[in-house]
Amino acid sequence: MELLKQRILKDGQVIGNDILKVDSFLNHQMDVQLFNEMGKEFYRLFAHKKVTKILTIESSGIGIACIAAQYFNVPVVFAKKTEARNLDADTYLAEVYSFTKGKTYNVRVSKKYINSRDVVLIIDDFLANGKAALGLADIAEQAGAEVAGIGIAIEKGFQNGGRLLRERGLEVQSLAIVEGMQDGVITFR
Numbered sequence: 001m002e003l004l005k006q007r008i009l010k011d012g013q014v015i016g017n018d019i020l021k022v023d024s025f026l027n028h029q030m031d032v033q034l035f036n037e038m039g040k041e042f043y044r045l046f047a048h049k050k051v052t053k054i055l056t057i058e059s060s061g062i063g064i065a066c067i068a069a070q071y072f073n074v075p076v077v078f079a080k081k082t083e084a085r086n087l088d089a090d091t092y093l094a095e096v097y098s099f100t101k102g103k104t105y106n107v108r109v110s111k112k113y114i115n116s117r118d119v120v121l122i123i124d125d126f127l128a129n130g131k132a133a134l135g136l137a138d139i140a141e142q143a144g145a146e147v148a149g150i151g152i153a154i155e156k157g158f159q160n161g162g163r164l165l166r167e168r169g170l171e172v173q174s175l176a177i178v179e180g181m182q183d184g185v186i187t188f189r
């Protein structure tokens with residue numbers, strides 16, 4: 001998606017060799033107009049799949065998922081990273097290793113909100129090694145739901161998540177695929 005690529009080039013910052021910081025429009029301050037264009041594009045890509053629910057993970061996926069959901073006209077469910085007393089006891093659980101935080105944590109979704117009649121579209125902000133998306137696909141599978149596909153804003157094509165997910169037969173659609181970030185220079189696939 002050209003608009004997103006241009007924005008990454010204009011405002012993205014490369015941290016080290018493998019982290020792309022897009023705090024000014026996606027991960028901290030959020031450009032809702034851009035999200036709206038992204039939502040429209042996800043709808044164009046997945047409209048034929050008869051999606052009944054969008055599944056994401058807190059926190060950065062939520063904003064993108066909610067805007068996209070307005071096009072699909074379906075609810076958004078987000079996997080929670082912390083156990084809390086106000087979360088139902090009966091949950092689907094998946095283990096996710098966080099690439100940016102360097103630790104493993106459990107993510108949970110109440111069994112009330114995904115079931116075997118659902119066709120689930122997974123949406124997230126970034127795809128790196130694919131652990132977050134795999135965790136979400138695992139939760140959908142536990143519920144007996146169908147995974148319609150995975151919609152990603154920014155895929156880092158030099159990490160192996162995209163390959164892993166596609167090899168599993170999952171349809172991954174990324175709005176921008178970053179091929180390299182050598183010496184702070186961002187290139188796209």
Ligand code: 5GP
Pocket residue numbers: 018019020021022027060097098099100124125126127128129130131132133156161
């Ligand atoms: P994965 O599970 O695919 O290894 O990593 C995806 C998750 O890690 C995303 O939900 C995102 O929050 C975070 N992440 C991975 N790489 C980056 C990055 O380069 N920049 C930012 N802002 N987040 C990232």
